Amino acid sequence: MPEAYGFTGYGGPETQRFLALPKPVPGPGELLVEVYAAGVNPVDWKVRAGMHRAFLHLDLPAVLGREVAGVVEQLGEGVGEFEVGDPVFGSSARGCGGYARFALLTARQTALKPAALSFTDAAALPVAVGTAYDAVGQLGLLADETLLILGIGGGVGVAAAQIAREAGVSVIGTASAAKREFVESLGATAIAYDRDDFDEQLEKVLPTGVDAVLDLVGADALDGVSALISPECRMLTVAAPETAARFGARSLSRQNSTKTLTELARRVEDGRLDPHVRGVFPFEEAAAALREVESGHPWGKVVLEMRRG
Structure with a gap:
C-alpha cells in the first residue's frame, strides 16, 4: 500500500x-x-x-x-x-x-x-476556500460593487463568488463556455473566454468597468480585460510580480489561521458556502x-x- x-x-x-x-x-x-x-x-x-x-x-x-x-x-x-x-x-x-x-x-x-x-x-477549505475568503476581504468589497473574477470555475473562484455574493457584491466571472450554467448557479454572470466575441461580451456585461478584479489565471489574463481597469480599480492577482506591477495589482496573500478555518467550516455547515x-x-x-x-x-x-x- x-x-x-x-x-x-x-x-x-x-x-x-x-x-x-x-x-x-x-x-x-x-x-x-x-x-x-x-x-x-x-x-x-x-x-x-x-x-x-x-x-x-x-x-x-x-x-x-x-x-x-x-x-x-x-x-x-x-x-x-x-x-x-x-x-x-x-x-x-x-x-x-x-x-x-x-x-x-x-x-x-x-x-x-x-x-x-x-x-x-x-x-x-485550507488553501482554495481560505484563499478566496482572504482575497474577498483584502479587496474591501462593498454591497452593490462589481467584482470580476478571472478563472471563476476553479476551487478558489467558486468560493470567492459565493463569499462575494453573500456580501451583496455583483459577480462576473470568466470561464469556458461549457461552464456557463455552473457559473450562473453560483449567482454570477458568466463570460466565455473561449468564444470569438469575448471583447463584445465584456463590453455588454460591464459597460462602465468594474470596482475590483480577482485574477486567478495569471499570465496575460489582465491584458485581456485591461479596457475595464480604471485607476480606482482594486486588483489581486496570481500573475508574476512584473505583471502585477504593470497593472498596479497586489499579489494574493494568506492569513490562514484557525479562526478563518473555523469560520469557513461554519459557513459550509449552515449552507452559506459550498x-x-x-x-x-x-x-x-x-x-x-x-x-x-x-x-x-x-x-x-x-x-x-x-x-x-
Whole structure:
C-alpha cells in the first residue's frame, strides 16, 4: 500500500511517483494526522515544477499537497488545543506533505472538523476556500460593487463568488463556455473566454468597468480585460510580480489561521458556502487528480480520498 505521493526531482509529471517513506514525526507546534482526504491545488504542480524553489526549500524526494483533513495521531511539543483522536483539517506543515497516509499539520493553521462537515469538504477549505475568503476581504468589497473574477470555475473562484455574493457584491466571472450554467448557479454572470466575441461580451456585461478584479489565471489574463481597469480599480492577482506591477495589482496573500478555518467550516455547515468538491479521486489515482488540476480546466475542487470517514 503506497504511503505517500510526491516527486523525486523538479520538472514535469514524469518526476512524480508513489514513495515509501517513514511516518513523519511532529515537531514543536505541529500535529501528526492520519489523512482521510487531501486537497489538490495548482500550487502543488507549481511546487513540483520548481516555481517556488526560491522560498520553499525541500529535501527531495518530497511529498506533494498543502491541505489535509484527518484524525490526530500524535501531538508535537507545545500543542495543547487538540487531542489525539480529534477530527481536524488544516495546512500542511513545512509547505507540503499532504498526499500521504500520515501528514504533519501546523497547529495554528488547523481547526477542529465539525461532525456535519465531511472530510472531503474539509480538505477543500485550507488553501482554495481560505484563499478566496482572504482575497474577498483584502479587496474591501462593498454591497452593490462589481467584482470580476478571472478563472471563476476553479476551487478558489467558486468560493470567492459565493463569499462575494453573500456580501451583496455583483459577480462576473470568466470561464469556458461549457461552464456557463455552473457559473450562473453560483449567482454570477458568466463570460466565455473561449468564444470569438469575448471583447463584445465584456463590453455588454460591464459597460462602465468594474470596482475590483480577482485574477486567478495569471499570465496575460489582465491584458485581456485591461479596457475595464480604471485607476480606482482594486486588483489581486496570481500573475508574476512584473505583471502585477504593470497593472498596479497586489499579489494574493494568506492569513490562514484557525479562526478563518473555523469560520469557513461554519459557513459550509449552515449552507452559506459550498466548496463544490466535484472531483474525488482515490489515493491510488493521485497522478490523475493532479493532471486534472494541472490541465487548468477543473470544475470546482479536486480532492484525494485516502479513507472514508
